[in-house]
Amino acid sequence: MPGCLLAFVASAVVLVVVGALNRPPPWLDLVFVLPIASAVATVWAGVYAVRSWWEAYWRLPVRVHYTAVVCAAAVLLRMLYYWNLLGLRL
Amino acid sequence: MSATATDMAQFMLAHLNGGAVDGNRILSSEAVDAMHRQWFTLHEQLDGMAFGLQRQRRDDVLVLRHSGGVPRFASDLLLVPELGLGLFVSCHNGNAFDAKAAFVDAFLDRYAPVDEPHLVPDGRPARADAIEGQYRSIKVTERPTYGKLPWALFSTRPIDVRFEADGTLVTDTGGNADRWVKVEPLAFREDDGTITHLFREGSVTAFEPVSWYETMGIQARLAAITALVVLSGAVGWPLGTVRRWYRGGPSLSGGPRRAR
Known part of the structure; x- marks a missing residue:
């Protein structure tokens, strides 16, 4: 999940830096699959974040970190939604 | 569409000479008049849009303008029909937008100066808190595609609106600040008293207020x-x-x- 999300953010930065948005490459649609997959994975991870507390999977610091990553991913995805980057809105 | 500065000069001369330049007519004089009149405005007190040209007044002198740009490139076309005056300017490089704006402002101040009346602000208006904040072009806020972020970053600038202690309204677009003094009550849409848009002289597009967490x-x-x-x-x-x-x-x- 985090890798997928960061891959999208990184590819978006690269596309902007090389000026590819003036002439969008044909594979641009594929890049937008990444945030959708990340959203699905984040929901999945969110369920496990709750279970990790409920069923005490890990030591406390690990649980806190896992929950922080899921929350950060959720905020980042909400920002992608605001900027029309979540979903195919070409 | 691309054109050279020489061609733009011919185009402007045609607009200033009733549609013909050097004996070659490209527009009828009626068409030129129609292209210079107002076709749309965001608010009745603003000069709005002519046909592909933005209208603005320098005192009573009409200025027609079409500006544009992409990252690291900015152009402007100005016509002042009453004075038989035209200007076409293109700048490139990182500060193209500021360089172009500074040149156009200096040109207008020299050839179509505005007689600035001495206005005294009458204190902070009652609704100042509701007005202050950041506003973003509807070219960004209403954009339904992934271009929203690139437009916000590279093609438009938000306007920061604030009041000074004496009531002077300051609109700041990235270091380029304009100062305004209220001459009549500010207009609000009366339905629920919230501010939905900001219109300003010299801008083709409307602006929408953005929440603090939406600022760049x-x-x-x-x-x-x-x-x-x-x-x-x-x-x-x-x-x-x-x-x-x-x-x-x-x-x-x-x-x-x-x-x-």
Whole structure:
């Protein structure tokens, strides 16, 4: 999940830096699959974040970190939604 | 569409000479008149749009204008029909927008100066708190595609609106600040008293207020912080797996494994 999300953010930065948005490459649609997959994975991870507390999977610091990553991913995805980057809105 | 500065000069001369230049007619004089009149305005007190040209008044002198640009490139076309005056300017490089704006402002101040009346602000208006804040072009806020972010970053600038203690209204577009003094009550849409749009002289588009968390500064910080935390997961989770494998400890199973 985090890798997928960061891959999208990184590819978006690269596309902007090389000026590819003036002439969008044909594979641009594929890049937008990444945030959708990340959203699905984040929901999945969110369920496990709750279970990790409920069923005490890990030591406390690990649980806190896992929950922080899921929350950060959720905020980042909400920002992608605001900027029309979540979903195919070409 | 691309054109050379020489061609733009011919085009402007045709507009200033009733549609003909050097005996060659490209527009009827009626067409020129029709192209210069108002076709649309955001508000009846603003001069609005002519046909492809933005109208504005310098005192009573009509200025027709079409500006444009892409990152690192900015152009402007100005016609002042009453004075038989035209200007076409193109700038490139990082500060193209500011360089062009400074040149056009200086040109207009020299050839179509505005007699600035001495206005005295009458204190902070009652609704100042509701008015202050950041406004963003509807070219960004209403954009339904992924171009929203590139437009916000590279093609438009937000307007920061604030009042000074004496009631002077300041509209600041990235260091380019204009100061306004109220000459009549500010207009509000009366339905629920919220401010929905900002219109200003000299701008073709309307602006919408944005919440504090939608301002670019907050969005950039939030993106950086959340990306770092997500990065800690992207690096930390596989590292944890490797460490457990290296130490020979029990690997995760069941729920904890599926969680990653």
